[in-house]
Amino acid sequence: MGAIDLSRLVAIEGFNFPLYASPGAEARARAVGERAERAIAWLTGILGPAPTPAAFVVGPGEWPGVTELPIYGLPHVDRMDDGSVGDLHWKMVMGAEPGGFWRDVYAFIWTHLDPEGQADVRGAYGDADGFSACFPDLIVVHELAHLFQGEHGPAELDGAAPDRYFPRQWVSELFANLALYGYLAEVEPSELQTLETICLGAGRVPRSETPVRALDDMYRSLEFQNGAVLYCWYQFLLIMGAKRIWQRVGRDGLRSYYQTLNRPDMSDDDILQALERIDPEARRLVREWPE
Numbered sequence: 001m002g003a004i005d006l007s008r009l010v011a012i013e014g015f016n017f018p019l020y021a022s023p024g025a026e027a028r029a030r031a032v033g034e035r036a037e038r039a040i041a042w043l044t045g046i047l048g049p050a051p052t053p054a055a056f057v058v059g060p061g062e063w064p065g066v067t068e069l070p071i072y073g074l075p076h077v078d079r080m081d082d083g084s085v086g087d088l089h090w091k092m093v094m095g096a097e098p099g100g101f102w103r104d105v106y107a108f109i110w111t112h113l114d115p116e117g118q119a120d121v122r123g124a125y126g127d128a129d130g131f132s133a134c135f136p137d138l139i140v141v142h143e144l145a146h147l148f149q150g151e152h153g154p155a156e157l158d159g160a161a162p163d164r165y166f167p168r169q170w171v172s173e174l175f176a177n178l179a180l181y182g183y184l185a186e187v188e189p190s191e192l193q194t195l196e197t198i199c200l201g202a203g204r205v206p207r208s209e210t211p212v213r214a215l216d217d218m219y220r221s222l223e224f225q226n227g228a229v230l231y232c233w234y235q236f237l238l239i240m241g242a243k244r245i246w247q248r249v250g251r252d253g254l255r256s257y258y259q260t261l262n263r264p265d266m267s268d269d270d271i272l273q274a275l276e277r278i279d280p281e282a283r284r285l286v287r288e289w290p291e
C-alpha cells in the first residue's frame, strides 16, 4: 500500500509515540494511547527497549488507507516502511468502532456455552456490542508485545513471516498473551474478568466447529471461511494457557520465555525443552492442547 494519508486523520498530542485518530474518535484514541503508554513502560521494564510505533485508532472509512488487513477492528502491529510517519518502522492499528467481526467471535463462543457460561458472559459484557466495545482494547497490549520480538533485527521480519522471529506462530502468540496477561494482572487487575470470561468459553467449542485445531496449524486458520473467528478461538485458548504459566512464573518467566524462544530456528524438541525449563506448566499446555 502507499503511504498513509495523515491529512484524513487527527493527530493526538501528549503521548510518547505518534497517535492518530479518525475525526470523532479522539477521546477513544486517548484512552487507547494511555493504556498503550502504560503497557510499553511495563514491557520495557521487563524486556528492555522496543521500537516506537505510530498508533492509529480509526473508523471503517479510514481503515483501508491505514492497513492492508481486511478484517475491520482486529488490532494488529505491522511494518511501515513507507515513511508515513517520520522514520518509524512500525504501526499499531485498531478500530475506533466495535467491529462486526468481534460480534461474530462473541456469537461463535456464545452458541457453545451452557446456561451458566452464558450468564457469566452476559454478566461480563452485557451483549455482543458490549463485548466488542471493550475486549479489543485489551488486545492492544498483546500487539505491543509483538513489537519487542522485532527488536533483534526488524528487517528480517519484513513480509509475510507469520511467526515474527519466534519458531512457530503459536509460540509467538503465546508470548504476546503471556505479556498481556501479566500486564493486566500487575497493572490493571480489574480488567482480568473482561479478558478471561470469553476465553473460558473457547474450551467448549466442539471439534466439529474447528476445521483445524492443532497448535502448529494456527497459521492456517485464516485460510478457512470464518477464519478470523477461528484464529480468535486459538488466541483464547492460548490466553488461558498464558494465565496458567503467569500464575506460576510471573515476570521472570516472561523474560526467560522472551530470551530463550525468540529464535526462528528451533526444532519441536528445542521448543518443548525450552518450555519445560521455563515451567512444566508451559510444556503441559502443549501436551494437553485439545487437538
Ligand SMILES: [Zn+2]
Residues within 6 Å of the ligand: 142, 143, 146, 172, 173, 176
Ligand atoms: Zn499476536
